[in-house]
Amino acid sequence: MSAHLAPSAEPIPRYWLYGEPPAVPELRFVHIETIPERMRLYNWEVRPHRHDGLSHALLVGEGGGRLTADGVEVAFRAPALIVVPAQVVHGFRFDPGTDGHVLTMSEGFLAGVLAAAPEAELRDAVALPQAWTLDAGSDGAAALDRCFAEIRREFRAHHIGRASAIAAQVMLLLVAAARLAADRRRDSADRDGQGASPDLRLLARLRPMVDERFSQHWPVERYAAALGVTPGRLNAACRRVTGLSTLQLVHARLMLEARRSLIYTGHGMAEIGYALGFEDPAYFSRFFTKREGRSPQAFRRAHAEGGTGGSVDGNGLDRTGGVSPQ
Structure with missing residues (x-):
């Protein structure tokens, strides 16, 4: 995103x-x-x-x-x-x-x-x-x-x-x-957590499903059907809780996995795109560039030049040397 x-x-x-x-x-x-x-x-x-x-x-x-x-x-x-x-x-x-x-x-x-x-x-x-x-x-x-x-x-x-x-x-x-x-x-007498709204509970059921299916590029209708709600109900819940649509949440999960692959693996663009469900490498590149603001290749180069690619310790743990930014 x-x-x-x-x-x-x-x-x-x-x-x-x-x-x-x-x-x-x-x-x-x-x-x-x-x-x-x-x-x-x-x-x-x-x-x-x-x-x-x-x-x-x-x-x-x-x-x-x-x-x-x-x-x-x-x-x-x-x-x-x-x-x-x-x-x-x-x-x-x-x-x-x-x-x-x-x-x-x-x-x-x-x-x-x-x-x-x-x-x-x-x-x-x-x-x-x-x-x-x-x-x-x-x-x-x-x-x-x-x-x-x-x-x-x-x-x-x-x-x-x-x-x-x-x-x-x-x-x-x-x-x-x-x-x-x-x-x-x-403890049935304890009320902690019972105030969670139906929207929140629906989103909590959606998240693991997206984790499992994001690379299959399920349409919103299929997620909704699997959850037993209408696409409109699912979209409304996602927007009320997160400010994002169901499709934007799925795309955010795709982008997370794309960034991880670009930083932590040496796989080529076509291989990464295919693993994420993109049969056309050019489409994967356009998808990534639109949401990241730079191409997958530029993203990988930036992380390699910054010394963060593949590093076990210190890869983005903080931006300020370990102290509060305030």
Whole structure:
């Protein structure tokens, strides 16, 4: 997808990190900062917005506030774990003085971690926006605190194996989130997550389907039929939650895979295009160029010249040397 849209066509604000102009994230972009680092600048309020290709996980250690996702507002109090998937329109109102960490990950980074996990429950745990209240002093809360602390330490230290160490901690974070989700499902009296709208739940069912079928170039009608809804209903849900159509979401997934192939493999353009379902290499090139703003060859050269292609450590982990951009 393009990095910018005309204001008249994009009523929902988009940011890189909150308050920064939108951009296409590096495939393995990761950033972590404390809640006060950014929220003090915005009077503890994050107005509804979305990010292209960036997901959030927040660990709230002190204070509380309210999460708004798809127009549904959920209160949270520390300790709490909050998950916001990529493209979901969301906002926050934090109580002044709230503390904790905000972890931001590109879809490429998160997809790479999930690809190494055999359990589907890990993907399901981050498919919907959630605000889970934790039991203070519990093993689960302690495990999450260790995960975020280690991610923060590795993010700042720039040691060898930094990306791998962060990915390992994110995997543990996903395990903790999946276990929280399972506990909530078993506890019928707990209301966490029940406020998720039908649109959000429909999108959560669509995402894994797109992951499986994007290279088959299913039309929107086929996705809708598989989900048991009309194409209009599916498109409306996608637009309300993400500001994008169903087809744009599918194209975004194609672009993610194309970028990964161009950076991490030595395959030719025709081979990459064919693997993504494009029988005509010229059409693949036009498809990519229209959304990226440069050709696949130029994209690959830029990453090779920048030293990021194939690097295990430091490929887009952050843009600012490991400190908060604010």
